[in-house]
Amino acid sequence: EAAVTQSPRNKVAVTGGKVTLSCNQTNNHNNMYWYRQDTGHGLRLIHYSYGAGSTEKGDIPDGYKASRPSQENFSLILELATPSQTSVYFCASGGTGGNQDTQYFGPGTRLLVL
Amino acid sequence: QQKVQQSPESLIVPEGGMASLNCTSSDRNVDYFWWYRQHSGKSPKMLMSIFSNGEKEEGRFTVHLNKASLHTSLHIRDSQPSDSALYLCAAGITGNTGKLIFGLGTTLQVQP
Numbered sequence: 001e002a003a004v005t006q007s008p009r010n011k012v013a014v015t016g017g018k019v020t021l022s023c024n025q026t027n028n029h030n031n032m033y034w035y036r037q038d039t040g041h042g043l044r045l046i047h048y049s050y051g052a053g054s055t056e057k058g059d060i061p062d063g064y065k066a067s068r069p070s071q072e073n074f075s076l077i078l079e080l081a082t083p084s085q086t087s088v089y090f091c092a093s094g095g096t097g098g099n100q101d102t103q104y105f106g107p108g109t110r111l112l113v114l
Numbered sequence: 115q116q117k118v119q120q121s122p123e124s125l126i127v128p129e130g131g132m133a134s135l136n137c138t139s140s141d142r143n144v145d146y147f148w149w150y151r152q153h154s155g156k157s158p159k160m161l162m163s164i165f166s167n168g169e170k171e172e173g174r175f176t177v178h179l180n181k182a183s184l185h186t187s188l189h190i191r192d193s194q195p196s197d198s199a200l201y202l203c204a205a206g207i208t209g210n211t212g213k214l215i216f217g218l219g220t221t222l223q224v225q226p
Contacts, residue, residue: 105157
């Protein structure tokens with residue numbers, strides 16, 4: 001099965017601090033995605049990427065930046081963390097974006113912003 | 115308003131029973147669906163996909179799709195306690211680079 005890893009798995013940050021969440025996939029997938037999951041809102045797409053060097057805004061990009069330095073790595077950056085960004089963040093990778101491409105999710109990062 | 119609506123919000127079935135979950139999209143551009151299962155504290159894992167009108171069966175799981183009404187349903191027969199989880203429906207649009215829109219999910223509890 002496709003392998004997606006995330007680090008850190010848990011993070012406590014202070015308001016106004018910078019937070020970087022990292023994701024690595026060994027599936028050679030072109031597409032990667034960052035989601036956050038919150039009760040009452042479900043899974044929402046923050047940023048996504050078609051390949052190394054590309055990043056695109058998802059449905060809720062405000063307050064987040066993304067970086068895709070290589071095929072394998074995709075980072076989510078919170079430059080000035082706020083308590084509203086407390087959530088569980090999932091990274092996913094998935095093929096080239098065709099209908100048949102399954103998205104494989106990482107284990108998630110639980111972020112608490114105090 | 116959620117573009118992907120799932121019902122019911124929660125469901126309790128006895129072990130060995132049938133669970134039926136529903137999902138509808140309000141986006142007329144949607145033309146395929148995925149079903150994911152997420153156990154508590156874990157990440158979502160793909161369960162089944164459906165791209166054409168009709169029915170698809172894999173083991174104890176059956177998925178239906180009606181493209182005209184943008185409605186899909188997931189049926190789990192002979193439900194097991196290990197099936198207890200959050201079931202997420204995701205809708206996709208051809209040519210939209212694989213982006214998915216997720217519903218809020220149905221929480222299924224299978225009672226032994």
